[in-house]
Amino acid sequence: MCPRQWYNEPMTRHKISSGSYRPRRVRSGDPPPFQMTGRDIEIIRLVARYRFLSSHHIRCLVSGSGKHIGTRLKGLFEHGYLDRPQCQYDAYRPGGGSEAIAYGLADRGAYLLSQRGELSQGERVSWANKNRQVGRPFLEHTLAIADLAVALNTAVRAREDVELIDGEALLELLPSGTALLHKPYRLSVPVTHRSMRREVGVEPDYAFSLAFPTHRRRAFFLGEVDRGTMPVERYDLKQTSILRKLLAYQTLWKAKRHQSHFGWNNFRVLFITTSNERVENMRAALRGHALLKGSPLFLFADKKALSCGDIFSADWQDGEGAAHRLIPGK
Numbered sequence: 001m002c003p004r005q006w007y008n009e010p011m012t013r014h015k016i017s018s019g020s021y022r023p024r025r026v027r028s029g030d031p032p033p034f035q036m037t038g039r040d041i042e043i044i045r046l047v048a049r050y051r052f053l054s055s056h057h058i059r060c061l062v063s064g065s066g067k068h069i070g071t072r073l074k075g076l077f078e079h080g081y082l083d084r085p086q087c088q089y090d091a092y093r094p095g096g097g098s099e100a101i102a103y104g105l106a107d108r109g110a111y112l113l114s115q116r117g118e119l120s121q122g123e124r125v126s127w128a129n130k131n132r133q134v135g136r137p138f139l140e141h142t143l144a145i146a147d148l149a150v151a152l153n154t155a156v157r158a159r160e161d162v163e164l165i166d167g168e169a170l171l172e173l174l175p176s177g178t179a180l181l182h183k184p185y186r187l188s189v190p191v192t193h194r195s196m197r198r199e200v201g202v203e204p205d206y207a208f209s210l211a212f213p214t215h216r217r218r219a220f221f222l223g224e225v226d227r228g229t230m231p232v233e234r235y236d237l238k239q240t241s242i243l244r245k246l247l248a249y250q251t252l253w254k255a256k257r258h259q260s261h262f263g264w265n266n267f268r269v270l271f272i273t274t275s276n277e278r279v280e281n282m283r284a285a286l287r288g289h290a291l292l293k294g295s296p297l298f299l300f301a302d303k304k305a306l307s308c309g310d311i312f313s314a315d316w317q318d319g320e321g322a323a324h325r326l327i328p329g330k
Contacts, residue, residue, distance in 0.1 A: 025089050031078035039064060040072055041116075044081055044109040048119060049167055050149060052085065052134075052142045054100040057150045073103065081109035083128065087136040102143060104131045137229070144225045144303075145205045148272060151306040152208065158310070162327060165218070166208040173209070175263050185222070187261060189251045191237060191244070198237045202248035204269070210326065220258075220267040221326075222249070228274040232281045242271075243285045246292055253297050270316065271300045278302065279317065286319040299324055 039062060046061055047053050053061075059069050076082040083106040088099075105113075110127050113119035149166065156164040171179045178184050186203035204222035211218040224245060234241040249269050258264045273279055279300045286292045298319060305314035315323040 025084060025086060027078055027080075031075070034075045034079045036112075037072075040076060040081070041112070043069075043072065043076060044105070044113060045118065047082060047103050048105045048109070048113055050142070050146045052102050052104050052139055053146055053150075054102050054143055056100040057143075057146050058103070060150050060154055073101075076109070077103070077106075079108065080106050081112065082106050083131045085131045085134050085139055087134055087139055090136050102139060104134070106131070137227075141205075141225065141227060144227060144272075145223070147303070147306045148206055148223055148225060149208075151311040155311045159312075161212060161214060162312075163211040163213065164208060165211055166206070170207060170209055173263070175261075178261055178263075187248075187252055187257055189248055189255065189257065191247045191251050193237050193243075193247060194235070196236055200237055200244060200248045200251075202245060202252070219326075220262070220264045221270055222267060223270045223272065226271060226273040226278070226282075228278055232278075232285050242282055243289070246282075246286055246298065247289070250292055250295055250297060268296075269298050271298065272306065273300070273302055276302050283317065283319050283321070292319070295319060 043058055043062055046058065050057075055070065055073055058073065059066050062069055073082065077084055083104045084101055085104050088102045105127050107127050110119055110125065152164050152166075156162055165173070171184065174184060183203060185207050186201060188199055188201045190197055191200045192198075205225045206223035207221070208223070209218050209220045226242065230240055230242060232242045234243070237244050237247070252258060253267075258267050271279075271282060273282065279302055282300055286295065286298060296318065299316035300318075301314060301316045305311060305316065312325060312327045315325065318324060
């Protein structure tokens, strides 16, 4: 994309008369004047970082009144800095209420960040096309991952004894050979199940570290956000399942691949899922396999842990049912 192509990029626009109802899925084509602010750039930067964020996420991450943030989001959408992916409207029905609007990076926002040196290839990618091609399952999964990231950011903001490290900051802590990979957190390991050996790839949804400066230590976590669509167990490892993920993570941990690939002395895998019943099914799969039984590697919680107000106060269960917290002693 040439530097100015976003001016000509087709956007969904409809001329709407003054005072009439404006559907939130389309641009009016006649937006009021808009003056970019530092807070607007922060919003664009956050959306680019997490791929998609809901208006609720953005209100949690950006200072200011909810009403003011909402006004800025409307302006950023109307002027082509942010997109509202169309697939989010598939499930809306008359009388069914409304959900927080999801936002993605638009071409004009990508150009702004690329000009600031904050987004590589921002001018050569059509974000409008990328957003149109997104399906609802991908969007919902991305927003669920953002739920975890936002819960952690919100909890850390209220504390002085812990620091959250993720994204580019976490990449900087990886060995140089790993950090330069296209998918630095993806690993492939040989897993044996039912006397069959298969190479299994595993890649977490979200990687982060909690640093405790006073104690000069840090803990590393790989997050798996489960929406309940994947079978917990399958007969073999040809197809995806929760058991396959558990076995792959356990195998790389026992082989100390986390030390050679990530440079970490420790890590734990967090599974966040849809219900306590689903948690119990995952724990049962873990206890039912000899390689996994008694493993200290995994912690499980349902999505209520992300909405309790403080993720550090939520209890996470290990395979045996013992309760743990992300900050020991908290």
